[in-house]
Amino acid sequence: MSSAPSPDAGSSVPAVEMHGISKRFGDVVAVDGVDLQIGDGEFFALLGPSGCGKTTTLRMIAGLDIPSEGRLAIFGEEVASWPPDRRPVNTVFQAYALFPHMTVAQNIAFGLQMRGIRGPDADRQVAEATALVQLEGMEHRRPSQLSGGQQQRVALARALVNHPKVLLLDEPLGALDLKLRQEMQVELKALQREVGITFVFVTHDQEEALAMSDRVGVMSEGRLLQVGTPAEVYEHPANRFVADFIGRTNLLEGVTEGPAAVRLDAGAVVAAANELAVGSPAALSVRPEQVRLHRRSEAPAGAPCLDGVITDATYLGHAFVYTVAIGPTAGASGTHAGERAATITARSETGSAALAAGEPVSVSWSPEATTVVAD
């Protein structure tokens, strides 16, 4: 598990530090022993399917849920038992939770008022926050009179006006349509750079997490499975779940044959570095864009190749996606007992020659492009 500090970590004290944090609701374990450090100024994404505990983790940082176990510090201060109103963090809620009986300006001023900041000083800060999220002219509207994107901006301004040490965002883009979501991704990232505040962002959308964050933490069933930069998580998934959840991948089942080789169930021994004990069941993860396809007759000599047959070819405009059957039924020579067929998805740029379904092909990849993952 990688825990490299973020590239722009400002101070040595982490913004958020968790040690053995667990949360149980009755018999249900929502979060199970999470250790995590988030650096100052980092844009950190907590990624996982719904029900994986990512929102509960965020709520514990906010103080809306109190951990059952473990230590939680914000900039070095132990806050695990503090109520939310004492914590130097603010939250952008999933459905924004704007106060319907207040105007935009009153919503934004709420946190300032609660901290006793009133008068011209508060007005100036509200105006600044309104400008920051480009909502000038909307100050006197009610939330119900705003579009989803505008409500999102109010929620951001309402949190940022307080200059929190950490901004927590719970699926902030989930309620927006695709186009607006992509615009807001860019905007949110620019905003984070501008204000320099640590952002902790919860999402179930892996593309969003990879695109926006400095580091990603992948969660499943209450556990934090892997923490790393988007590239680390994508290229070197720590286990089968992460490999499968982050992007598309081919998981080829097999058994390790040593620190540098895996015997695939589909019937070939391929080079693949791993740290597992010899003979452990494992899967080889190969990203579709790393798979190279050759007509069988044109297979490069010397390269490790698997033989297969194209069963499906899909044209996507900028690329082709091929499904290739490999293994015993695909006409590969030298079939052994116990070998099982598998399919590989491959992607290639449209510029290369198109291959048709039914065509016999050779499949290869560079060993560095693969990762061996266990359960």
Place this chain on the structure above:
Amino acid sequence: MPSEPRASRDEKSQAVSTLGTAGTKRSARHLLKANAWFVFAFLYVPIVVLVVFSFNDSERVNVWQGLSARWYGEALGNTQVISALRVSLIVAISSTIVSTVLGTAVALALDRYRFKGRRALDGTVYLPIVIPDITMAVMLLVFFAEVFKLIDTIGPRFTLGVTTIALSHIAFNISFVAVVVRARLDQFDRTLEEAARDLYATPWRTFRRVTLPLIAPGIAAGALLALTLSLDDVVISAFTAGPGATTLPVYVFSSIRQGVTPELNAISTLMLTASITLVVASLALQRPRSTTP
């Protein structure tokens, strides 16, 4: 636009025609229409008669002599009526205030907290709504008698009066307020409270600034309902009223034994107007607020 009603009428008659021939279809429609008018008349003709005859100039209720507001003047000049009205207002206002506070607190507790006996309380808090008035009245009378016996042994003498009427009204009004406020709380989004807490509001300020303003229409509706029920109550008030303290409805009920007078018509009309106003206001408050720019 003008063709639309006809189109929908055609659809309806088509739907009805599957039930029978054209003849039965037509008579069924006429019967339904007649029934609607009959129900309407059944409900409102007595009210119209009451209101019209309250403006009758005659000494006798059933003889029309001409339009006049004379009986309104007589009613308002009658010291017994005025003193009964005073008792009614004191009871209604005090019981409304107390039951609104307590009913709202009950609704909040039932909505938010999981405590021992919550389910039992949840089931029984609405009991006063369903038990018959007469049962409640007897129950309260027996209760007060026992309590007074107990207090008498200590010293001060208590008797039935304004206080006991007010206490009785509080007893049933709490339930009605709790029902109305809880309906409002069901629609309340608790994340708004979390947002307030996240924005540095203490629990109390969260309640004052976020929860209370958003459930206020429900509380106001409950209060108006309580006020109406208190002003209209006869049975429970009659049982718990002492010799010196009569509410207006109880006064009307006891006067009617000496025959209906035009004065009673006038009082009843005034009470009707007050009730309708309060109920309409209560309904208007319970309606989800439409967004106005």
